[in-house]
Amino acid sequence: MHQLPQLDRRKPTLTVLLGEQPVPTLVDFDPALFSRVVLLASGTTEPVAYRLRRLLQNKVPDLEVAVAGVDHLHPQELMETVRHIIDHSDGMTRQLNGGTKLMALAAYQAAADQDVTMSYVVGKQVTDIQRRMSLERQWFPVDPEELFALHGVQLTGQRPDPYKEDLFQVAQRVTADWKNEDLLDEFLKLWRKRYKFKPFFEQGISKRQRNNRIAGKAREYNAYWQANRALKQRGVHVINEPAISICEWDGQQKKDISATGKGGSSLKKTPDLVLVNGYDIYVIEVKPNLSDAFSEKNSEQHDTYLFGEFLGRFSKGLVLASHLLKNENRRIPEDARERRGFKFDWYVLRGTDEQNKKVKKANIYLFPDDFLSAAPVTPPAASAAERTA
Known part of the structure; x- marks a missing residue:
């Protein structure tokens, strides 16, 4: 009845x-x-x-x-x-x-x-x-954890590495010249000094793998702190390497249950960055260039497509490249922006003035400069003053 x-x-x-x-x-x-x-x-x-x-x-x-x-x-x-x-x-x-x-x-x-x-x-x-x-x-107002929870997703591990000016400066130099081994060694030395309990690669890997890991960490650290400096004061939540777990719905208790708590593995994605602007969620993969990002050898961006599809139309994936190779935007397949019905936006990380001009000439978004103007907001993010008023 x-x-x-x-x-x-x-x-x-x-x-x-x-x-x-x-x-x-x-x-x-x-x-x-x-x-x-x-x-x-x-x-x-x-x-x-x-x-x-x-x-x-x-x-x-x-x-x-x-x-x-x-x-x-x-x-x-x-x-x-x-x-x-x-x-x-x-x-x-x-x-x-x-x-x-x-x-x-x-x-x-x-x-x-x-x-x-x-x-x-x-x-x-x-x-x-x-x-x-x-x-x-x-x-x-809702905070990122609350917004993710509305989608049946648990957001954890979002405490960023503290800002260190010397490490940030070296990270920018490594991003610009990631094959320079002296710069890679300098970044690793500073990282170990600042975060000795947070290693980001295991022992026994090859020198090439080691250098790629160092360059990748420097690239991500650079991207996070550029985003944090430019966007946080505009009301955007900038989250560094969070763990995102999809929960299971318990119809009897009428609540979500963490799958990891039941002995399973609910980890769906550990993106490099997540931005939350208003009620919109942006999942970001940081790559050395766009060609590398869309290579079939890499699975990260495909996972991000699936995750974006899971969250629905109020989420979007961003590919953030640290460099734009010559004529690179013309070599990306036409369907690369959209797979499984979910769209990516392409961005290139702010670098030198000369690099930034090339990005603009190629008609590609510059990050974080173009993020707020390019990304839709639902509803507008409030400033810190508005949130405490």
Whole structure:
């Protein structure tokens, strides 16, 4: 038998017909406007509903959050649920982003003759689809761990290596001349001095492997601190080499369970960098050049494609090359930007003025300079002052 949600006294209510993406709910939710959120979830979107409920209740303790089960095969039951919510609401906004077209139509019809605002979220914009006007919403802040958790992903190990000016300067020189063994030795010596308990290659490897590991670490250290210096003050979270684990959903307990805690291996990806801008996630692989990044010998970028596909349309993969080889952008296959339906953007790391001019001439993004202008933001990242206001 169809069960209606138990609601107490009449409250300003946001009712959401959930799809697989939690982000539109965050964009539409404003704690200054709503005292209750009702999440309408089918069997496939139940995990999204309970993750959202947990987050909203933790962030806004006085908020009433209800999860109501709906069946996409029975639109009449959905209409009954929506009317029940209207009867127990003091003004209602009805978000129509998720669900099937049939469910959205049923929800619309149930509220069409009522004093209900019908909202739809596109990017960072919330629109009243009846009045054809924008709706003002205060940005609802979440930290990277909370945002990943909404997708059923655990983010750990994101403490960066502390900034060391001498190491950063040498890292930049190694990035520019990664075959210079004297520079490689200088970087390794400084690294061991600063981080003697954090070796990044094992003993017994060949000299070539050793040099490649040192050059790679210097390249990643350079990229991280360039991003941190340029983007952190603009509200972007810059995360160095996090471990990203995909959890398993426990339908009985209505929560995510870490697969590693059950004796399995849930590690999906350990990217070089992750950027979180607003509600958008960018997964980054740092490579010496674009040709190397898209070589079939390397698997990192393919893993990133799969991970980006898992997170959906609010995530994107970036290939960050430290150099642009001559005519390199013309040698990359046309389909290299898109595999399995997930797109990469190409960037080249800021270097010397001469190198930067070549990158611009090749019509390729320069990192981190072009990141904020090239990357879509949903919603806009808040400054530190705005977050503490």
